[in-house]
Amino acid sequence: MSAHAAPRVHGPSAFGGGVRRFWNLTLTLAATEFKLRYFGSALGYLWTLMRPLMFFGVLYVVFTQVIRFGAGIEFYPVYLLTSIVLWTCFVEATGGSVTCLTDREGLLRKIRFPRMVVPLSVSLTALFNLGMNLIAVLVFALISGVRPRWTWFEMPVLVALLAVFATGVGMLLSALYVRYRDIAPIWEVTVQALFYASPVLYVAAQFKQFEAYALANPIAAILTQMRHAFIDPSAPTAAAAMGSTVALLVPLGIIAGVFGLGLWVFNREAPRIAENL
């Protein structure tokens, strides 16, 4: 028997229960979701890849053949695919977070575990998928004539920033959804607006005089920097597009702020999540 030092006074919380268990659980939940998606049907991986690819195909035809939106943009198809894949990751992580706690009501009501595991595993699943999709992007980029460069090492950092931002939003949404059920439609509309406000279909330069302001949007900044680092070295960096390196503190600050807010709200709600479901 273990020595009984101090009694444990306990209740549910966002964290707690040891780092190992926290990580084990997060990984297990994410891996399960991932597995279900890929092995649920015969063409599992293909189907997951299909979604962004189909979306890309439609947009590609529309914006290069019909509207000629991408004319004059170097490697427009590669940019389009990259931004769509990153955007899909963000939407998956945040959209999946909205209902993630209510979806796992059974677990939350029957097992003690750190509550933060749930939204975190949703983000992780989205990241797994992003990883799979990025393979396709890489192949497509190389075929299109994009050549590997040292700046590719910036990509993990940019993906990490996107993940932190998405997780922050996810924590906020999941905790709020337990209390307010209209978070779901509200977020749907917000995502739509954010899609058009972010340079997914176009590049940041097309914001023209509003470029500096538009890049306050962390997603816009990440996509712009991604274009420079990954696809086209002649494209402006996020700092250049905003006018100064200091201005980068705005999107970075927003990422940090949203993450902090999400953490705070989730942490505050965590003890009562199980009973409010």
Added chain:
Amino acid sequence: MSTRTATPPAAAGHAATTARPPAVSVAGAGKTFRIPHQQYSTLKERALHPFRSRSFDELRALDDVSLEVAEGEFFGIVGRNGSGKSTLLKCLAGIYGVDRGRVEVYGRLSPFIELGVGFNPELTARDNVLINAIMLGLSRKEARARFDEIIAFAELEEFLDLRLKNYSSGMHVRLAFSVAIQVDAEILLVDEVLAVGDAAFQQKCFEQFHRLKAEGRTILFVTHDMASVERFCDRAMLLERGRMVATGAPGDIARRYNELNFGRLAHTETAGEGARFGDRSAEILRTWVEDEGGERVTAVEQGTRCRTCFEIAFRTDVEDPVFAVTLRNEAGHTVLIVRSGTDGRPTGRYEAGETAVIRTGFEAWLAPSRYAVSPSVARPGAGADVLDSREDATSFIVHGAHAGGGILDLPFDLDVERS
């Protein structure tokens, strides 16, 4: 983990509570749920009516509950539906926090209160076992190391790669239980698991609990089943509407539980409950049940002597009336009819204005249940005129640990002669 010698059940466990260190200590715990009048409040509503305070009902699920469970104890928590048993267990497990009081747990506590939580029907048994084991607190390495043992215990080696949705419910439970007992907890919380599975599996469950107990682990066990409380628990607690009614020996708690359950249905004296017929030339005034000492009771321990009694006032002169008492169980089956005159002895002559008390004594070898007592008095002879008959004039409870399943639980001996 060192093994500790198993203590004999009941008495020893009870006495030892003070000596052994506590495993769980709860003091004045309270939990209140707020149930909003509108089920789902929305942001829109909040925005439109920012100053309207939201109205809600308060439900006191737990109120001032205190308990100490010693290390190595098998502790039962009983109560009717909605009495707060599961809420208490969830507070202990750390799934809910308490609003008042404190909950202290010494040692590692199993984090789950139900079997098979997190099982996914779309995945194979192999995947589910690993996932579930990790959910329940094992590391990935430990989960893999114990995998074979888990499957062997569940006796499901051939069905490893079958998806769980194709499992029968029995296989499902076996798998879930096998994973659960692999968890390295010093304190286990068990909520009604034994309500599922067949008798053989339940037996297997309890054998495992005994093994765990012998290893010095503490088990908190929530149930409706008084027989298993008396068989397995060292001590038990009775909850009713979130409040502690009693804590003590399992036999006493089981009795209190039965009284609580059936007690409100039992009444001590006649109030004209059921149908009444007869020409009333004699009238049944009161009906009651008493124990051997003549004390009126509403509950009778199985196998002890008791008496059903009724008082009659005669309005006219009656020669050799027949007195009878009928016992019916809850299902409405007639279990016993006792009638005077069957031994050929006349009951005698009664004059108008006379009163008499008729007592029928018997040993209550009846199955635990509520029994309705229907006394009657009639003129003698075939096609007898009923003077007065009162259906369900009173009722009493028989309680005890031995429910064989029949309507009677007669003392019996069983002899096996092998040739």
